[in-house]
Amino acid sequence: MRTNPTGRQLRLGTELRKLRECAGLTATEAGQLLGAKQTLISNIEAGRAGVSAERVRTLACHYDCTDKALVEAVADMTGDRSRGWWEEYREILPAALLDLAELEHHAMRLRTAVTVHVPGLFQTTDYAREIFRQAVPDLPPPDVEHRVSFRIKRQTVLYREPPTSQQVIIHEAALRMRFGGPQVTRAQLKYLLEMNERDHIAIHVIPFAAGTFAGSGQSVYYAEGPVPQLDTVNLDQSHGPVFLDTEAQLSKYRVTLDRLEAAALTPEESQRFIHTILKDL
Structure with a gap:
């Protein structure tokens, strides 16, 4: 049991x-x-x-x-009983974070929308470290490093064969926030440009000029399962990840993400837009 x-x-x-x-x-x-x-x-x-x-x-x-x-x-869902890489963090990090890595591992496609910072799967090591250093209450240095290494290991879903398809919607505000200073921000933007060139990744930017848009007050992370009924929404709260899976909730966030995509630039336009921001640093 x-x-x-x-x-x-x-x-x-x-x-x-x-x-x-x-x-x-x-x-x-x-x-x-x-x-x-x-x-x-x-x-x-x-x-x-x-x-x-x-x-x-x-x-x-x-x-x-x-x-x-x-x-x-x-x-x-009964078949994979192997221990995933995240199990090595079982006694180190909150269980909800391990559940998030497991969710990503099994997802058919990932969709995320953020307004203040770059999504976790697309953060550089230095950028992620700066995010965790700002946690409230303060995390001890070893805990910061555990969370950074865990976040970077989560990115393996983007490099495995076949890689997990990902759609990312980022507001211009997140691109202009200088977490860690200009040097860290510059490296982060270059990494986004590099990732946007991969066939399985589409990065969309919502510019300030777009005005108001759906879901502006929260980050949304949507993991698609093998059938729509097994999709999952993850909302990143200050106390940890929250998972939603009722049909009403899934339907709501599908519509929200679709509207966000409609308000955003295309991946090609977004690539040029990020280049413009990079030149300002």
């Missing part, structure tokens, strides 16, 4: 609970269909007990779920 299930294990249980509730069954009734006790169903749905892909398909059949793509996507 697990005592500290990961975010992915919790999400698997959540999706099975959604299927059960959609079928109008209680955990006790679901257990009877499976020839098991209600406690097993409850523990599976809470992420405390493991479940095989075949049992997921059996439960989905009992729940009269006809969405084969969803059932297979949920069944696939």
Whole structure:
């Protein structure tokens, strides 16, 4: 029995609970269909007990779920039981940060929108270090370095084969903020220009001239799963990542990101725009 299930294990249980509730069954009734006790169903749905892909398909059949793509996507969530690189930080960093790395590892596509700073997956080491040095309350120097190394390791999803596709929407304000001074900012902007030249990455800039735009008050990080029902929204809060996965929430942030993209420059226009800012430093 697990005592500290990961975010992915919790999400698997959540999706099975959604299927059960959609079928109008209680955990006790679901257990009877499976020839098991209600406690097993409850523990599976809470992420405390493991479940095989075949049992997921059996439960989905009992729940009269006809969405084969969803059932297979949920069944696939049971297959990867290897320890990811993030597990080496298990006793060092908050569990929610490890869940974020696990989410990115399994995502089919990532979309992010920020207004004040460059997204974590696109930060240079010096830029990330300056961000963590400004944390409240102050982080001890070793903790700063742990968070910096963790953030840089998260970027492996952009370099693996095949790399994870990423759409980035950045407001001009984030590009002009001089975290760490002109030298650090200059290196950061050059890194963004380099990354924007990669086929799987599209960086869009919203210039000041665009005026008001949707979602201006928060950063949004959207991870697409193998099917839309398994998408996840991550909101970066001062106390750590917050994950959202209800259909209403997913729909809201899909629309927000689409509107942000519509307000932004194209990747080609954004490339030229960043060059212009770089010349001002």
